[in-house]
Amino acid sequence: DQQVKQNSPSLSVQEGRISILNCDYTNSMFDYFLWYKKYPAEGPTFLISISSIKDKNEDGRFTVFLNKSAKHLSLHIVPSQPGDSAVYFCAAGLGSNYQLIWGAGTKLIIKP
Amino acid sequence: GAVVSQHPSRVICKSGTSVKIECRSLDFQATTMFWYRQFPKQSLMLMATSNEGSKATYEQGVEKDKFLINHASLTLSTLTVTSAHPEDSSFYICSARLPGVENSPLHFGNGTRLTVT
Numbered sequence: 001d002q003q004v005k006q007n008s009p010s011l012s013v014q015e016g017r018i019s020i021l022n023c024d025y026t027n028s029m030f031d032y033f034l035w036y037k038k039y040p041a042e043g044p045t046f047l048i049s050i051s052s053i054k055d056k057n058e059d060g061r062f063t064v065f066l067n068k069s070a071k072h073l074s075l076h077i078v079p080s081q082p083g084d085s086a087v088y089f090c091a092a093g094l095g096s097n098y099q100l101i102w103g104a105g106t107k108l109i110i111k112p
Numbered sequence: 113g114a115v116v117s118q119h120p121s122r123v124i125c126k127s128g129t130s131v132k133i134e135c136r137s138l139d140f141q142a143t144t145m146f147w148y149r150q151f152p153k154q155s156l157m158l159m160a161t162s163n164e165g166s167k168a169t170y171e172q173g174v175e176k177d178k179f180l181i182n183h184a185s186l187t188l189s190t191l192t193v194t195s196a197h198p199e200d201s202s203f204y205i206c207s208a209r210l211p212g213v214e215n216s217p218l219h220f221g222n223g224t225r226l227t228v229t
Contacts, residue, residue, distance in 0.1 A: 034217055034218075036217075036220075041121075041203075041222075041223065041225060042222050042223060043116075043118070043205045043206075043207070043220030043221050043222045043223045044156070044205070044218075044220050045220070046217035046218070046219065049217060089155065089156065099158060099161075100158075100218065102155045102156045102157075103155060104154060104155040105155055
């Protein structure tokens, strides 16, 4: 049973446009969510997180939106840049529990 | 800069041999480190939680006698793949959290690409 789902395995976006990556979860107990970016042959890099008490968190070009009623979160990247091409993972956690539940990832391709 | 260092980045070994992967926390002490495995086009899979000074906690389905974890110091955890087989070929990644920060994100090493021939 996948508790965290990223239903789009890949996404192609024109440079300069907005990239929207989506993530759905099933466990309403999750209280924080994170987005990681991963280049081939490298470990994931933390991008941005959001607590369940918020519905939006912004950091530069990256904004994460959380819709708890829909159990859905999304990552917006604007404007998209070629260096944003990577695999993006969303992950969910419970309190001080160290274990994160990961989505399968979405490969983002930014076209010049 | 990097806060978690992983070595080696790539290793090729023959079937039946053992391979050790090191994970170091840089400039901070990590009482807990995490070992992940990633198969192509799949998500990160948590293998085990490495606890300094005590036994590692393994996830269901992960053979503890095959994937030996040692966390002998507050800055170093090692994963040893024993009697490696071709199906153990994968990308192994370690991670740790900065201490003292609630819900701080995991910081990952750059991973180790293991190929068993």
